[in-house]
Every structure is written in C-alpha cells, then in structure tokens.
Amino acid sequence: MNEENRLYNSVAPLRNVAALVALIDRVEKRTVGLPGMATFYGPSGFGKTTAAVYAANHFDAYQVQVKSAWTAKKLCASILLDQAVKPARTIADMVDQVSEELARTGRPLLIDEADHLVDRNMIEIVRDIYEGSGATVILIGEELLPQKLQKWERVHGRMLDWVGALPGDMADLGHLVPIYCKDVELSADLKDYMLKVSNRSIRRICINLSRVKEFAQTRGMTAVSREDWGKSTFFTGEAPAPRRKLA
Numbered sequence: 001m002n003e004e005n006r007l008y009n010s011v012a013p014l015r016n017v018a019a020l021v022a023l024i025d026r027v028e029k030r031t032v033g034l035p036g037m038a039t040f041y042g043p044s045g046f047g048k049t050t051a052a053v054y055a056a057n058h059f060d061a062y063q064v065q066v067k068s069a070w071t072a073k074k075l076c077a078s079i080l081l082d083q084a085v086k087p088a089r090t091i092a093d094m095v096d097q098v099s100e101e102l103a104r105t106g107r108p109l110l111i112d113e114a115d116h117l118v119d120r121n122m123i124e125i126v127r128d129i130y131e132g133s134g135a136t137v138i139l140i141g142e143e144l145l146p147q148k149l150q151k152w153e154r155v156h157g158r159m160l161d162w163v164g165a166l167p168g169d170m171a172d173l174g175h176l177v178p179i180y181c182k183d184v185e186l187s188a189d190l191k192d193y194m195l196k197v198s199n200r201s202i203r204r205i206c207i208n209l210s211r212v213k214e215f216a217q218t219r220g221m222t223a224v225s226r227e228d229w230g231k232s233t234f235f236t237g238e239a240p241a242p243r244r245k246l247a
Helices: 003-008 015-028 048-059 072-082 091-105 115-119 123-133 145-149 170-180 188-197 202-219
Strands: 037-041 062-065 109-112 137-141 159-164
Touching: 015 037, 015 048, 015 137, 015 159, 037 048, 037 123, 037 145, 048 062, 048 109, 048 137, 062 072, 072 091, 072 123, 091 123, 115 123, 115 137, 115 145, 123 137, 137 145, 170 188, 170 202, 188 202
Parallel strands: 037 137, 037 159, 062 109, 109 137
Antiparallel strands: none
C-alpha cells in the first residue's frame, strides 16, 4: 500500500476527513424540502483540501478548487470540465449545463476555496446552480466564510449546516507518522511538543514530521526523543526575525 493510499484508505482517517464525510452524508440524506447546501470552514493548514479530495472520491463528487483570479465564466467552465461537458458560449447557458448534469447524475458538488467566490461577488452563481439542480453543494473555505456569507441572505438561508474543521490532535499525528516519518519511532514527549509548536495545524505537523525524519536519517537513528531533538527547531509558521544588514 503506497503512502497516499495509507492516508485515504485509513480505517480511522484524520478527524477533518471524517467530519467532512459526515457532513456530506448528512446533506445527501436530508429530508425532502430541506436545503441542500452546507459549509465546511476552518483556518488554513487544517487539512480541509485533503479532506475534500478524500470526500470527492468517497462520494464520486464533482470538485473544483477556486483560484483568486477566476471569473464567473472560468468557474462554470472548470465545473463543466470536471463533468466532461463541453461548455456553452454564455455564462447563463453554462450555469444551466452544470445544473442539468448535477440533476442527471445526482452527484454532489464540492467547491474548495469558496471565499474567492464571495470576495469576487460570484457566490450567487453557486446558488443558481443549486436551485437549478437540487444537488448537494458543499462550500469549503476559511474560518470567516460563514460570516462572509451572511451578507448573501439567499445563499446563507440555503445552508443545511455549518461544520468547522477541527485542530489536529494526537490521533491525527499518529496517522501521519507512517506517511511523513516512516520507520522512525517518536517518543511521547516529542509528539506532545510537536503538536504544541505546530499549533495543531495539520500542514505544520506534516512539515515537522518530515524534519524529524531527516534528523533521524542524517544521524542513523530509528527512534527520536525530545531529548534527542534538543535545540533543533520545528516549523511554527511564524515569520523569521529580520536579519541584520547583509554584506
């Protein structure tokens, strides 16, 4: 089993993978008449995109990751590309195409980095797609996405639920060790320290596990403790202090 499969096929996946899967499942099984949109939100680095990739495979969902420079036309074209549908010429027709394909297949639509749609005043297009299809539509974005959506009442009012991504915990770290620090045993005190200095960010935990792996390899070690780690540094996400003037 390769490293990617270990992550995505884990019997006990990362907490945020499980949280997003549970959210989509709840929306998919909603009672007739209830809204079919939901939002999964949280700080950068909490593993939301990883969770989205897993969930898209699990539910056979359509998935797009919005870019900051996207236009409404680019959004629709990207969804249609994932649907293997040739885009029409106008945005209005493309919205209809997306909606028709969602209604025909019954597959969910996951939209990652959805903050960009709000910031660029394109979120109403997503509502149009939802209204035209009745499909499950999940928005995935940063911590303030629910607050940003409040100004768009016609979108905000169609949310079935809001689920916040959870900070990494010791169980998450344990699932990541075989992927990013394979064949190296970490002591309990080193794991505690790593979790603390990583500020429970999944991304930073992965980076720091890779650092421990490199530390162990360069020293021919198969186990690393907090004492072994000593004054070596972990990645905390804080910007480095300004350097003195370089010669």
